[in-house]
Amino acid sequence: xxxxxxxxxxxxxxxxxxxxxxxxxxxxxxxxxxxxxxxxxxxxxxxxxxxxxxxxxxxxxxxxxxxxxxxxxxxxxxxxxxxxxxxxxxxxxxxxxxxxxxxxxxxxxxxxxxxxxxxxxxxxxxxxxxxxxxxxxxxxxxxxxxxxxxxxxxxxxxxxxxxxxxxxxxxxxxxxxxxxxxxxxxxxxxxxxxxxxxxxxxxxxxxxxxxxxxxxxxxxxxxxxxxxxxxxxxxxxxxxxxxxxxxxxxxxxxxxxxxxxxxxxxxxxxxxxxxxxxxxxxxxxxxxxxxxxxxxxxxxxxxxxxxxxxxxxxxxxxxxxxxxxxxxxxxxxxxxxxxxxxxxxxxxxxxxxxxxxxxxxxxxxxxxxxxxxxxxxxxxxxxxxxxxxxxxxxxxxxxxxxxxxxxxxxxxxxxxxxxxxxxxxxxxxxxxxxxxxxxxxxxxxxxxx
Numbered sequence: 001x002x003x004x005x006x007x008x009x010x011x012x013x014x015x016x017x018x019x020x021x022x023x024x025x026x027x028x029x030x031x032x033x034x035x036x037x038x039x040x041x042x043x044x045x046x047x048x049x050x051x052x053x054x055x056x057x058x059x060x061x062x063x064x065x066x067x068x069x070x071x072x073x074x075x076x077x078x079x080x081x082x083x084x085x086x087x088x089x090x091x092x093x094x095x096x097x098x099x100x101x102x103x104x105x106x107x108x109x110x111x112x113x114x115x116x117x118x119x120x121x122x123x124x125x126x127x128x129x130x131x132x133x134x135x136x137x138x139x140x141x142x143x144x145x146x147x148x149x150x151x152x153x154x155x156x157x158x159x160x161x162x163x164x165x166x167x168x169x170x171x172x173x174x175x176x177x178x179x180x181x182x183x184x185x186x187x188x189x190x191x192x193x194x195x196x197x198x199x200x201x202x203x204x205x206x207x208x209x210x211x212x213x214x215x216x217x218x219x220x221x222x223x224x225x226x227x228x229x230x231x232x233x234x235x236x237x238x239x240x241x242x243x244x245x246x247x248x249x250x251x252x253x254x255x256x257x258x259x260x261x262x263x264x265x266x267x268x269x270x271x272x273x274x275x276x277x278x279x280x281x282x283x284x285x286x287x288x289x290x291x292x293x294x295x296x297x298x299x300x301x302x303x304x305x306x307x308x309x310x311x312x313x314x315x316x317x318x319x320x321x322x323x324x325x326x327x328x329x330x331x332x333x334x335x336x337x338x339x340x341x342x343x344x345x346x347x348x349x350x351x352x353x354x355x356x357x358x359x360x361x362x363x364x365x366x367x368x369x370x371x372x373x374x375x376x377x378x379x380x381x382x383x384x385x386x387x388x389x390x391x392x393x394x395x396x397x398x399x400x401x402x403x404x405x406x407x408x409x410x411x412x413x414x415x416x417x418x419x420x421x422x423x424x425x426x427x428x429x430x431x432x433x434x435x436x437x438x439x440x441x442x443x444x445x446x447x448x449x
Contacts, residue, residue, distance in 0.1 A: 007381055007417045008233075008266055008388030008430055010053045010093065011046040013039065016070040017395035018272050018360045020301070021292035023070040027398040033070055039079065040086035042397055049404040050418050052429040053091030053122060054083060055235075055390060060100045061133040068297035077109050084117035091426030093122035093215055099148050100128055100137050103158040104198055110212045111163060111204040119208030119425035124215040124235065125226075127152050129333060145333075149222040151195045156214070156230050158196050161189040163211040164437050165201030181205075209427050210435040219247060219334035228254030232432055233266040235390055237338055237363045244269055244385035264432055269380070270363030272392040273373045275402040282367040289394060290355045298354035301361070305339050315351040319343050338362050360392050370406035377407075378416060 015033045016023040023030045032038040043054050056076045063071035076094035084092055092113065096106050106123075114121035127149055131142035143151070170185035189200035216223065216231035227234045228251055238244035252262035274289075276282030295312040303309050308323045321343055339362055342353065359365035366376050380386040393399030411417040427434055 004415055005381075005387075006431075007377070007411060008052045008268060009049075009417065010055045010091075010268065010388070010390045011042065011051050011400060012055045012057070012270065012390040012392045013042060013396070014057070014070075014392070015072065015074070017399055018363075018392040019289045019394040020069045020297060020358045020361075021289050021294070022395040024292045025289060025395050028395050030070070034074075036079070036082045038397075040083060042400065043083040043087050043090060045397065045400065045404060047087050047090040049408050050421055051090060051391075052388070053093045053120075053426055054080075055093040055122075055124065056080065056095065057124070058095040058097075059130055059133070060097055060128060061130050061136055065297045065300045068294045077113060080113060080121075081116060084113065084120065088118075089120075089421045089424060089429075091120045091122055091213070091429055092117055093124055093213070093426075095124040095126055095217070097126055097128040097133075098152040098155040099143060100133055103155055103196055104162065104200075104202070107159045107162040107202055108204055110159075111202060111207050114207035114209055114212050115204070119427070121207070121209070122213035122215050122233070122426050124217055125152065125156065125230070126217055145220070145222060149226055152226060153229070154193045154195050158189070158191050158193070158198050160211065161191060162198070162200055162202040163206060165189055166204075166206040167437055168206055168210075171205045206437065209425050210437065213426050213430060213432065220337075223334060224251060224254060227251055227265070228258055228260070231265060233268055233430065236267060236269050237335065237361075238269050238385070239338060239342060239362075239364055241380060241383065241385055243341070244380060245383065248385055248387075266387040266430060267385075268388045268390050269386050270360060270390045270392050271377070272360035272363055272365045272394055273399070273403055273407070274365070274367040274394055275370060275373060275399075275406060276367070277369065279368045279372060282369065286359070286365070286367045286394075290358060293354065293358045295354070298358060301357060302339075302350075302354065305336060305357070305362075310350055315354070316349050319348055319350055319353050335362050359394060363390075363392055365394075370402075370410055373403070373407050374410040374414070377411065378414060381416065 016028050022028050046054055056079055058073055058076045066072060080092040080094055110121050110123055134142040165187055167185035170182050172179050172182055186201050189198060191198045213232050214230055215233045215235060216227040217235040219236050234251060236247060238247060248267045251265060251267055255262045255265045274282045274286040276285055295315065299310055306324050324340060342356060366373060377389060391403060412419055423429060
């Protein structure tokens, strides 16, 4: 009998929550947003709910609009190391940029996290879309989209080689013979490419998972091609079932065309749920948050997404589609296209669009009862639109507590989600195999004697 396919669920943590006004809501305590105990409590709650992973996004620059929202960044490896110490099973996924880091340093960081967590690390591979990051790293200008992806392909190749520069059998620690490591099984990588020259080997043994899980976020044409080649999980944003189904089918088809097993590439859209005992109650809750938004913040976000400067005195006018320029660097972005599709499909007023984006920056926001939220998840899961979801609570911890208490049990009773962990690593949770060491030295008869 074929085992029933299971949902994959991550808790996507944003300081305070994903709604831009979450920090202002009475259910949020802004004084705890820099308290590691707060995040450890969240991770333990997600682990009790048997979530696959906790995910922390990151970026190498300060958001322009931090004046009005909790959009600072915690350094993810420090943060996740603290969560690793407070949990036992849940996966730990961090964003790290291929544009503004170096392969050797990043390989060390993730290898260390994977070892210290017992094999729970995942790398969300991004190329960084924020142009203001360039001047933090001595650059005059942000590299263009295609150049960032070209560098990213080589970056992943270098990091993969570094993680394979130790064979699984290289670490011996034989107290009797006094041999700690078999140096015949540790080798330089001698990589020379267009962007990097790295000798290696890594100064950290191969990790419990072989390598951390490769996650990718980005749905542009370059992003899709990158995901099909490298990713084992894809974080994406969609507003409609047809859009999500098209993306899901396209990514799987591209992976298969490259000789990969499409079942080993998980597509995980973002979902931000407002939950109430009735649909009307859930929508009232959503309006509470929307009423706390500040136009200065929201209009700045819209400008960064669409390149259009609008003013607060025109909030109830239709979004001026004719002012949105679709050519150039911004037009290559997947989030630009998502917001443009909302404008063209729904013809919203500026205020309506701002409220759509306030909830989760273009990820889908759903307001309803626990049963309606579970129905939505099940529909997307069973109709080929998603292999699971990044759950993005509007506020924390309350938004997640409601989901864990009321929606997770429904998903379990419907046979869609686990009651208990069956493995210990993130690869186990995701149903992914441990990759073989592609550069391993063949085992000789003397090694097995």
